[in-house]
Amino acid sequence: MAAYNPSSTEKCAAELPDITTREDILMLVESFYTKAFADASIGYIFTDVVHMDLPRHLPIMADFWQTVLFKAGLYNRNALEIHFHIHAKEPLSLEHFNRWLQLWTATVDELFAGKKAEMAKVQAHLIAGSLHRRVTGRPASQYSTISLRPPTPAD
Template structure:
């Protein structure tokens, strides 16, 4: 079946749900969410729908500070090269399974850029 591009909130929800289902079951990442950060998945997923809708489809609904959240997380969990590489592999695999097109490519670029900055800021905060 031909894949479509990411165009609306329904696409974002599918992307986010599929991505975090893989993350939950991932040996390198899952326990950071469940055992260390002990997140409420319902709240987290809602936040992530807003985050990616704001990034990709002009929704302007996300108001958090992801850099601060991950810098704080870096003080209690391993958040280095291995974890970020894994996060990106899972994100790219998920997105390529579901979509293709301009916004899809932009989403991967966005994720890579944010991830690079995040990792750098975490490293800086630990030295």
């Protein structure tokens, strides 16, 4: 999974507001999930594998993103466990996570610009990378392959 790389958008950032309220987050997650449900690559995971109840799911995801972006402390579920259950039903590939990220990033860029909008994209990339690594049996950290140097006599 590639690291997040900011890109320019068609709309001028000055024309778009930043994410500042729960209403903004609700608009973002509703717009995103509407696209994700209809997407040829990942839509079936939401509709056929998970049978997600979107009206019930949106406030939960708003709690999640409000906690991520504003440290609101509203999300108290185990996102990793949920993704393990999904992965057991339908293996979640790197392509699935990358498509999720493409849709998320595009949706954020269509609706918002600013520090919180950038944070929403960066955090999504970090979270998706960690979830993908964990559901495929690897450590959560992207730095898990870095080993400690052996101690030297001076240590």
